[in-house]
Amino acid sequence: MIGAVLAGGRSRRFGGDKLLVRIDGKPLILHTIERLELARGIDRVVIIPSRENTDRIQALGYDILVDTLMIGPIGGIYTALSLGDVFVVAGDMPLIVPDFIDFIIDVFQRAKKPACVPRWANGYLEPLHAAYSQDFLPLLGEKIEGGNYAINQAVRESDSCYVDIDELPEEWRGSLFNVNTRGDVGKLMGRNV
Numbered sequence: 001m002i003g004a005v006l007a008g009g010r011s012r013r014f015g016g017d018k019l020l021v022r023i024d025g026k027p028l029i030l031h032t033i034e035r036l037e038l039a040r041g042i043d044r045v046v047i048i049p050s051r052e053n054t055d056r057i058q059a060l061g062y063d064i065l066v067d068t069l070m071i072g073p074i075g076g077i078y079t080a081l082s083l084g085d086v087f088v089v090a091g092d093m094p095l096i097v098p099d100f101i102d103f104i105i106d107v108f109q110r111a112k113k114p115a116c117v118p119r120w121a122n123g124y125l126e127p128l129h130a131a132y133s134q135d136f137l138p139l140l141g142e143k144i145e146g147g148n149y150a151i152n153q154a155v156r157e158s159d160s161c162y163v164d165i166d167e168l169p170e171e172w173r174g175s176l177f178n179v180n181t182r183g184d185v186g187k188l189m190g191r192n193v
């Protein structure tokens with residue numbers, strides 16, 4: 001399956017492109033990608049940048065597909081799905097757990113649903129760490145056309161399958177940590193996330 005790494009955000013909360021900030025001497029997004037590549041179910045990685053940061057992201061040496069929509073993560077997912085079924089991960093998730101990703105891909109491939117998304121006990125979804133089928137494209141297209149850019153809502157309205165996080169190994173939860181602020185980098189360095 002293709003691993004699609006969303007990298008077209010604006011990093012407003014962070015200030016400056018957070019995906020290229022160096023953590024242990026390596027750009028943040030490379031931590032994400034290198035862990036993604038360790039998942040058995042992932043055979044190719046494609047980064048989905050915006051037009052604005054294409055050059056900087058392309059310099060990392062991975063395949064890219066530019067998201068020209070600029071409507072948030074839903075546009076990145078829509079763009080990535082033109083490649084085939086995809087496991088989507090946000091580039092700002094440097095602690096992803098390859099076994100968790102493989103677990104989601106296994107459930108996705110068995111369930112044959114438009115998407116397979118982790119869900120917390122309170123109902124909160126993690127759509128930027130999830131598997132998507134091309135069958136999800138028509139609904140996504142409709143939503144985008146109508147100006148509805150909330151990916152969570154699109155997932156809820158689809159016949160998707162969910163992976164209940166509370167029923168999984170506790171050590172997999174760190175997989176969902178994402179860097180939004182400078183303070184999150186501090187947490188990452190301290191690893192008490």
Ligand SMILES: Nc1nc2c(ncn2[C@@H]2O[C@H](COP(=O)(O)OP(=O)(O)OP(=O)(O)O)[C@@H](O)[C@H]2O)c(=O)[nH]1
Binds near residue numbers: 007
């Ligand atoms: N391709 C693509 N990726 C996006 C887009 N918006 C956000 N992302 C990526 O999705 C991931 C999660 O984004 P967020 O942390 O919610 O948002 P952000 O825009 O990067 O940061 P903020 O401006 O602080 O909200 C990051 O890896 C972003 O680079 C988009 O419109 N297109």
Ligand SMILES: [Mg+2]
Binds near residue numbers: 090092178179180
């Ligand atoms: Mg984020």
